[in-house]
Amino acid sequence: MLIDTEVDAWVTKWLPNANIRIAFDYSGEMDKLWMDASLSFQHPQAFVVDRDGSIAFIGHPDSLEDVLPKVTDGSWRASAEAKNAEKERIAEGEIDATENALRRRIRAATDIEDWKSALSVIEESINLFPDRISLRQSQVSMLIGEMRDMEAGWIALGQFARDAIERNSEDWLFAAMEELFGPHYDYSELPFAERLSLGKELSERILILCAQQDALSRAESYETIAYYYNESGDNGLAVGLIELALNLVDGGPLPDEDKQEWLAHLLRVLTEYKGEAAFYGGIMPPPK
Numbered sequence: 001m002l003i004d005t006e007v008d009a010w011v012t013k014w015l016p017n018a019n020i021r022i023a024f025d026y027s028g029e030m031d032k033l034w035m036d037a038s039l040s041f042q043h044p045q046a047f048v049v050d051r052d053g054s055i056a057f058i059g060h061p062d063s064l065e066d067v068l069p070k071v072t073d074g075s076w077r078a079s080a081e082a083k084n085a086e087k088e089r090i091a092e093g094e095i096d097a098t099e100n101a102l103r104r105r106i107r108a109a110t111d112i113e114d115w116k117s118a119l120s121v122i123e124e125s126i127n128l129f130p131d132r133i134s135l136r137q138s139q140v141s142m143l144i145g146e147m148r149d150m151e152a153g154w155i156a157l158g159q160f161a162r163d164a165i166e167r168n169s170e171d172w173l174f175a176a177m178e179e180l181f182g183p184h185y186d187y188s189e190l191p192f193a194e195r196l197s198l199g200k201e202l203s204e205r206i207l208i209l210c211a212q213q214d215a216l217s218r219a220e221s222y223e224t225i226a227y228y229y230n231e232s233g234d235n236g237l238a239v240g241l242i243e244l245a246l247n248l249v250d251g252g253p254l255p256d257e258d259k260q261e262w263l264a265h266l267l268r269v270l271t272e273y274k275g276e277a278a279f280y281g282g283i284m285p286p287p288k
Helices: 004-014 029-036 061-072 080-111 115-128 133-146 150-167 170-181 192-210 215-232 235-250 256-274
Strands: 046-049 055-059
Touching: 046 061, 055 061, 055 080, 061 080, 080 115, 115 133, 133 150, 133 170, 150 170, 150 192, 170 192, 170 215, 192 215, 215 235, 215 256, 235 256
Parallel strands: none
Antiparallel strands: 046 055
């Protein structure tokens, strides 16, 4: 639990010129009586209490600029806008409650390394929330990383990649490529040719979408698909992509500490691909 000095330090750092009252919930009453009671699971969350002492609005603080004047002049609570906002909030809260319950079941099973039960809940969650990328990643991780069921793991991983290609979504393509060629797993027992074939199509689509990304997103994309090109035997292209990523990160709007950490990581990858020490702007990769 935070103590007073930690709260003061946080407020000083993040709200240095605040002219509003800042409170800290030491007892957990806000969670119990406000957040849980109103099916609110997102943070931050704003509660507006009107002159009658009734809760007039629950939602994201970004909405307050529009909502507060209407609460003040008394036009908000009876409006169709307020009723629709509350219906949407409750519907989203019910979805969040279901997701949170499923996450707790997954966590409980993984805490005791009951991988079979955890996988069962993950697959139940995928059926309920087919658009959640993180659930597909968890399924692959559970099968390949924890259970070492390579046959079922390859089926799940291949389906994830094909779904990403069908959706042609930047987030899906990127996540599928990371699962297919990232440094997460031992891929030696998976079908090599089929994995390369999927990687080729994913990479081509990611490269097309790269033109629409900002510099740092492109750098991340280049690093991810470089794993594929290196493993497929096109080491020259893999090296070129990492060098492009280095330039993009170096010129990107990052805090210096984060930039140096990312550059050092890319140099480690470049050194691995080149088979010799790689340097960039006076930086050399730290030892593994």
